[in-house]
Amino acid sequence: MAVPARMLLLGQVSVGDRVPELEVEVSATTVVLGALASRDWRPMHHDKDFAVERAGTPHIFMNTQNQAAWFERFLTDWTGPRGRLGRMRFQMKKPVCPGDRMALSGVVESIDSDEAGFGWLEIAVQLSASGEVKTLCTARITVPFDESDNPWDREGEDWRP
Secondary structure, three states, X not given: OOOOOOOOXXXXXXXXXXXXXXXXXOOHHHHHHHHHHOOOOOHHHOOHHHHHHOOOOOOOOOOHHHHHHHHHHHHHHHHOOOOEEEEEEEEEOOOOOOOOEEEEEEXXXXXXXXXXXXXXXXXXXXXXEOOEEEEEEEEEEEEOOOOOOOHHHOOHHHOOO
């Protein structure tokens, strides 16, 4: 018998709640595969000599789409499969490179609902490594009101992230 996946409901969340931290060792493979998956062929994401000599970074570094994927994983690991990301904005301050131990942390900044019946969480997320903030992110994600609700069923005019 399959064990049901964890499902976060809107009533289980309060402003100030912390999202459980996710830590990941970043390897060259992590960086390169993320760039390949997003079809980003720029050499600073796979060629160390180019990254160091031409881009002035300490090593190859994680691209934007790769970081976005890690933010989404971080949030949906917490919400469960019915958490649906509405939008995300982030600012990359420093490169994330092989050898970094990436730590993603987050805090619930606001909770609201809209006229379409969505329950929304605004989450401030931080990606740090070696004690330095590398990227700051704000994400808006919807979670179900109750076990019968599924944000993935909403589309068209009902979907207003």
